[in-house]
Structures are given as structure tokens and as C-alpha cells.
Amino acid sequence: MSKKTDTTRRAIVGATIGVGLGIGSLSLLAPVISLRPKKEETPETEPPKEGDVFTFAVGDNAGKEITFDDLPLEGPAVLAFPKDPKTGVIKSGEKTNLVLLIRLKPDELSEKVRQYAADGTVAYSAICTHLGCTVGEWDAAKGLLLCPCHKGFFDPRNGAEVVAGPPPRPLPTLPIRAEGNKPVVAGGFTSPPGVLAGTEAAGGSCAV
Template identity: 75%
Template structure:
């Protein structure tokens, strides 16, 4: 008796199983790929770029361009968004664009902080590196930045390095230069903004 039909049946079954496994693999890959959809970049969401100005993100002066004279020497910081001077678009559509501007004595800045500063003013991301909350509080007696969620503390005089609490790394700096009495973006953030995969704590996220 010929064994050809048997062999053929095994080949068909094997091929069917193979196709089934392939589809199963795809069904696993597709959901994972869809977990991180690419964001569409618009003028309101593009990251800060060289030449951008800054506007107040809150308060009575919300939307107004920031000058060095608007920033009190020694703090507190101002929450701000970058603004494209050519189009007038404020880049407030992306939370990671929120920054802190603090004007300090130039002599108090560490070499690391000074290389990104202008007129004693430093600019840092306002997104905490711990769980992504907004670093919105100021400790006046120590001149430190405070995240209200889990009490992460950063020193703006020394590159926003962590001096207290759970954040795993400093706040990214945004280099600036001075033009016509205003701070102007001179480059991109010095490191990734917010929570970085592999460095974030376990147990959830926070954004305020």
C-alpha cells in the first residue's frame, strides 16, 4: 500500500498548524504594537526648538511672553510653555513641553547648570522623573524645586539634581540664550523628559 496519502495528510496538517501559529503570533504582536501608537506631531505639540520664546502657562499673565525682568531673582520659578515666534503658536498641546524658568545668581550655578543658562536663568522640564507629576512647588528657604506628589526635591543651582525623595534622575535642562531681554531656546532637552522605561518605579503613574 502506498504511503503517499498519509504523507500528504501530515504535510497538510503541519501546514495548517503552522498557519495557525503564525496567526496566533500576529494576534499577540498587533495588540502590543497598538499599545504605543505614534502621536501625530502638530504645531501645538512639537517639542521646543531653537529660537522658541516662552509664555506663562498660568496666572494673570498666562499666554504673555516672558522676559528676564518678569522672573524674580532667587525664585520662585515660572511655569511656561515654548512659543514659536514665527507662527505665534504656543506649544501647550503637549504636556511634556511644560517647563520651569528660574532666575538665580549666576555665581550660585554649578558649571553644569551654567552651561545651559542665560542671565542666571535656568530652564528645566516641569515633569517629575519619578511618576510624571508636575513639579509645581518651590521651597523658598532652600531655593529648591518640589514635586507635591511624592516629595521629590531638585536643586536648580546644580543641574536640577535630586536632593530628596524618590526621583531616579535629575530634571532635564533646556538650554537657553538671551535675545532682546528674553530667554530663548538654544537647543533641545538634555535628556528624555519625564518617566524613562527601566528607571520608573513600579505601581502606577501620576500626572497632575
């Protein structure tokens, strides 16, 4: 066997071993990747879906189903969780399921909001798009939803658009419809609720 032939043979064998080791490494890595914890969806953490009703999220009436009569005209908003009417499960196991229900005069709503509203009542994500606080306050004088952490103001009559403060985007809208005297979910959020990666504004963390 010539020296050139022997060198070529060694190169081929070396490359084959290298490929084999590479495949072996990948096969060893696969079970490691599969062991990474995955966020499992449960009935309590499932996002709002069409047909869900709403329940009070806080207060003495927590867990009670909400009717239009429970929503004061012109605010304040009511914090709510969706509930699967078939199983009776309240979807309170996921923070981003928290919703604001607010009843306004239908003729005050912008055209883009009316398509998602039910007789003047609109539903928005209650999680601030800035740093994830709960938008739980109402500025009656201005008619605006308020996040108390860093003073983010949202206009509920115009798609919860940001009118002041650091939030980078509006609160997502949750389409609703009327069934009898109850607001009912008519579809999923118009955009992902909560804080989106890459849109966080600088400034400390929010306490919820």
C-alpha cells in the first residue's frame, strides 16, 4: 500500500469516526432536551375560548357568574376570570386569563371596538403590557383604565390604546357577545396578553 493510499484511508476512517461521534452526541443530547420541563395546560390554565362565561375574580362575589347588571355603566371595570360552562372550571390558574369587563355607552365606542363588544360592554386583558402588573384601577374623571405600578393609562373606548405612561402597546381585546343577560367569550384575545419579549420598558419590576 502506498503512503498516499494509506493517508487517504486514515482520513476517511477519521471522518467516519467523527461523524459517528457527532451523531452519538446528538442522540445523547436528545433525551436531555426532552427532559426540559414543559408548561402543561390544564383546565384551570386553558386560555379563554368561545362560549366561556365570566366570574368575579376578587371580592365577596369571587366565583359568581357575571351578568350585565353586575357591570356599572361608565365604569369602574370588573376583574373577571373565564369559566367553562360545561365543566364548571374557572380558569384562574393562569395570570394572563385575568380580564377587565367594563360597560360603556355603545355610541362612545370607536368603530374598531364595537365589533368586539356586546351592548357597550368590552373585555380587555387585565395584565399591563409594560411589566405585567394588574390594571385594576379606574380614573373616573378621565374615563381611563389605570395600571398603578408605573401610571400607564389606557382608553377603553378606543381599544385600550395607551394614552399615557410606559406601556408599549394596548391591552389585548377579548371579543364577547351577549347570551341572555350574560357576557360570553366570542373568540380569543386579539393579541397575546401580558408582556411580550423585547417590548419590556426599562425600570424596576412590578408588584402585582
